[in-house]
Amino acid sequence: MRMKRPLVLTTAVAFAPFVALPTAAEAATVTNPICPTEFALFNPDDGKDIVVPDGFKVSVFASGLNMPTGIAFLGNSNRFDVYVLESGHGLPSKCNEQGPPPFSATNPFTPDILVFDGKTKTLLRTLAKPIGTGTGAFQPAGPAIDIAFERGLQGGRLFATDSNQATHTATAADSSRVVTVDPTTGTVTPQITGLPTGDHPTEQLEFKGGFIYWSQGSTTNSGVSDGGQPDIPCQDIKLSEFVFISSLGPPVLAGSGYSPFEVQQPGKTIPAFTNQSTTPPTVRKGVCDGAILRAKLTDLPNPPIEAFSWGYRNGYAIRFAPDNHALSGGLLVGEDGADERGARPSNNAPDSLQLAKQNDDGTPDYHGWPDRYGFLPTSQAVFNPVGGPSDALCQPPSSFPACVPNVLKFDVPIRDVLAFPPQQITSPLAIEAADSSFTGIDFAPKSFVAGPVEDGAVLYSLEGDFGFSKANASAAAPGTQQVVPVPEVGHEVKLINFDAKGDKPLALKIQRFAHNVTDEQAFPDGLRGFNRPTNVKFGPDGCVYVVDYGAVRDGGQSDPASGVITPGDGPLVQIPGTGVVWKICPP
Numbered sequence: 001m002r003m004k005r006p007l008v009l010t011t012a013v014a015f016a017p018f019v020a021l022p023t024a025a026e027a028a029t030v031t032n033p034i035c036p037t038e039f040a041l042f043n044p045d046d047g048k049d050i051v052v053p054d055g056f057k058v059s060v061f062a063s064g065l066n067m068p069t070g071i072a073f074l075g076n077s078n079r080f081d082v083y084v085l086e087s088g089h090g091l092p093s094k095c096n097e098q099g100p101p102p103f104s105a106t107n108p109f110t111p112d113i114l115v116f117d118g119k120t121k122t123l124l125r126t127l128a129k130p131i132g133t134g135t136g137a138f139q140p141a142g143p144a145i146d147i148a149f150e151r152g153l154q155g156g157r158l159f160a161t162d163s164n165q166a167t168h169t170a171t172a173a174d175s176s177r178v179v180t181v182d183p184t185t186g187t188v189t190p191q192i193t194g195l196p197t198g199d200h201p202t203e204q205l206e207f208k209g210g211f212i213y214w215s216q217g218s219t220t221n222s223g224v225s226d227g228g229q230p231d232i233p234c235q236d237i238k239l240s241e242f243v244f245i246s247s248l249g250p251p252v253l254a255g256s257g258y259s260p261f262e263v264q265q266p267g268k269t270i271p272a273f274t275n276q277s278t279t280p281p282t283v284r285k286g287v288c289d290g291a292i293l294r295a296k297l298t299d300l301p302n303p304p305i306e307a308f309s310w311g312y313r314n315g316y317a318i319r320f321a322p323d324n325h326a327l328s329g330g331l332l333v334g335e336d337g338a339d340e341r342g343a344r345p346s347n348n349a350p351d352s353l354q355l356a357k358q359n360d361d362g363t364p365d366y367h368g369w370p371d372r373y374g375f376l377p378t379s380q381a382v383f384n385p386v387g388g389p390s391d392a393l394c395q396p397p398s399s400f401p402a403c404v405p406n407v408l409k410f411d412v413p414i415r416d417v418l419a420f421p422p423q424q425i426t427s428p429l430a431i432e433a434a435d436s437s438f439t440g441i442d443f444a445p446k447s448f449v450a451g452p453v454e455d456g457a458v459l460y461s462l463e464g465d466f467g468f469s470k471a472n473a474s475a476a477a478p479g480t481q482q483v484v485p486v487p488e489v490g491h492e493v494k495l496i497n498f499d500a501k502g503d504k505p506l507a508l509k510i511q512r513f514a515h516n517v518t519d520e521q522a523f524p525d526g527l528r529g530f531n532r533p534t535n536v537k538f539g540p541d542g543c544v545y546v547v548d549y550g551a552v553r554d555g556g557q558s559d560p561a562s563g564v565i566t567p568g569d570g571p572l573v574q575i576p577g578t579g580v581v582w583k584i585c586p587p
Contacts, residue, residue: 027523028042028043029041030042030551030575030578031575032095032096032573032576033576034094034095034096035094037566038095038565038573038575040523040531040550040553040575040578041523041526042523042526042551043523044060044063044522044528044529044580045528046058046059047060047582048528048529049516049527049529050517050528051514051516052584053450054451055451055586055587056451056514056584056586056587058583059585060580060582061082061116061121061545062082062084062114062116062121062580063579063580063581064577064578064579065579065580066109066550066576067087067143067550067574067576067579068085068087068534068548068549068550068580068581069085069087069143069439069534069547069549070083070144070146070147070148070160070535070547071083071535071545072148072149072158073152073537073540074153074155074183076540077540079118080118080153080539081116081117081124082115082117082118082545083115083127084113084114084115084116084581085112085113085144085145086111086112086114086144086579087143087144087145087549088110088111088143089109089141089142089143089166089574090142090143090166091572091573092166092168092571092572093570093572094569096109096572096574097109098110098141098142098166099140102134102141103132103133103140104131105129108576108577109576110138110140110142111128111138111144111162112127112128113126113147113160113181114126114127115127115183118539125184125186126186127183128181128186128187136189137188138160138162138188139162139163139164139175141163141165141172142163142166143162143166143201144160144161144162144163145161145162145163145201145204146160146161146204146205147159150212150297152207153540155183157180158180158182159179159180159191159205159212160178160180160205161176161177161179161201161202161204161205161214162176162179162201162202163175163177163195163197163201163202165197165198165201168228172228173196173198173229174194174196174229174275174277175201176195176196176197176201176202176216177191177192178190178192178195178205178212178214179191189301191301191302191303192295192300192301192302192303192305193302195216195293196216196219196229196231196289197219198219198220198225198228198230198231198289199218200218200219200316202215202216202217203215203216203217203314204440205318206318206319206320206331207297208320210296211295211296211297212295212297213292213294213308213318213320213331214292214318215292215314215315215316215318215333216290216291217289218231218289218290218313218314218369218370219231219232219289220342221313221338221339221342221346222313222344222345222370223257223370224254224255224257224342224343224344224417225254226246226254226261229277230259230260230261230276230277231258231289231290232273232274232275232287232288233258233272233273234290234307235310235422235423236270236272236422237258237270237272237422238268238270238418238420239256239257239258239265239266239267239269239419240267240415240416240419241267241419242266242415242416242417243264243266244256244343244344245343245392245393245410245411247392247393247406249396249397249398251393251406254343254392256417257370257417257418258276259276260276260277263276271283273285273287273288285304286305286306287305288307288310290310290314291307291308291309291310291312292309292310292315292318292331292333293305306362307363307364308331309331309354309356309365309366309367310365310366310367311365311366311368311369311372312354313335313337313338313349313369314335315333315334315335315354315356316334316335317333317441317460317461318331318332318333319332319441319442319443319458320332325443325498326456326500326506327355327498330357331356332353332356332441333353333356334352334353334354334441334460335353335354335367336351336437337349337351337373337374337435338370338373339435340385340390340391341388341390341391342390344411344414344415344417345385345392345407346414347385347386347434348434349373349374349383350373350374350431350432350434351431351433351434351462352367352428352430352431353428353429353430353432353460353508354426354429355429365426366426367425367426367428368427370417371416371418371421372421372425374431375427378414379413379414379415379416384413385407386407387400387404387407390571391403391411394407429508430510432462435465436462436463436489436490437462437463437464437465437490438463439533440460440461440534440535440537440546440547441459441460442537442538443458443538444458444459444544448543449586451587452495452497452511452513454498457495457498458495458496458498459495459513460493460494461492461533461534461547462494463490463491463533463534464488464490464492464521465490491519491531491533492512492515492533493512493530493546494510495511495512496509514530514546514584517529523550523578524551524553530548531548531549531551531580532548532550533546533547533549534547535547541585542585542586543583543585544583544584545581546582546583547579548580548582550575550576550578550579550580552574552575553570553572553575554570554571554572
């Protein structure tokens, strides 16, 4: 999830139980329990407003959920259980705080796992929710991000990722974990701890060849600390001579990249794995961020950690290609690009589909962040910030839009963080629209091949933007010849077919697979469709399950219907009880 670091606000509140809401012909108004003026119109029904290819069928597997982000399956097509991870407090707002007290069984802002019968959709049990003292459970601040069985449908240990990232304080640093969860009792056992945590925590999981892999998001938005944990490089790097501007009033120097907040180190060499959030700085081999990391399953707990691939802003979504695929041996990575916010704001940064492959000498390959967005250097004018309410130079006592001249004066062009790349840059396979937000990737089984879906195809989910910038597409201006509005990219599922026939180079053929009729998030308008898809995974029944986080109200720059947040509540208000797991089955 994309995140901004706000001031810390806590609110005591008594939480009412959250249960699945009945579907109805009219949308139900669902409010945030801490900030009841913030609401969404909730009516998933049976997904009537989701467009899919002819013959495919959409239905609701589960609804009324609290910010789900992960899903796992155990069993076979005849009998299987579905494990759904509710992430808890993930986005910054006083309206999303988990307590005090955080340990209520009905608190929607703490993580848990819901276990459903795959055939009857009956809720069987709830696991790992912090109750009582919170020991042996997920960390209450959250978010938890992903769950996965080490042997897939055959089971084995159930792994999950969690953190205290949502505290947005010094306690968040190095709080991310990889844990195991007992699938019956819910007891949580830490396996890998002390992982970097800032703008992004430890995220999605994957398994191959006796290793556990995980995506480790960058601790900053674009390489420069806004007050949280600085980024940790996976290789030795030399910083550029540039220092960057921040502000809580008049412009001040925020400091260098890969450095603590307001620490200036122009031209300095930062050794690999140097964690500068500790005093004195420490080096823990293999632990870095903006990376894909791995460890041997046989070495758990507290294993040696290895950097597999790096140079990502937030390589959130990860999935290995099957052994008989054209991409065999490669890890597909859905990377979310930088936002217009913080001390090095960026506009129009694309999201990228990357292919990660460790170098032959065992070092991680490198994908260019923070000085390359997609195929282009960050200094290209297309990425220049235009000034937005979340830019560092637009914070009180400055204001938006009066702050825009300062943003253009100090932040244009976007200056390099590094003096030069640590190795040759591996370019992406493809790019997606700015702020479309990769959140899930999975390879389709042969049973799903129908219509536009070819053998070896991939589905990926796009969560959509959080309003830090204007929409990545817009309706036609009045009086123009353009009759049909340009669809906004996001809040949808897309399809990739891979053409690798004969002697021709590998080609990716990308198209939309499932999207709302309005091309926007559903619940601000009461539509029966996607809001924020946060994962996509195929079940043992041959259907694809799309995990939908639910409604989030933002500042409204891209979607006025989702915005108009009560002053002081923002920037991103979660609406518990609006999460959905959708199911799309082939003909």
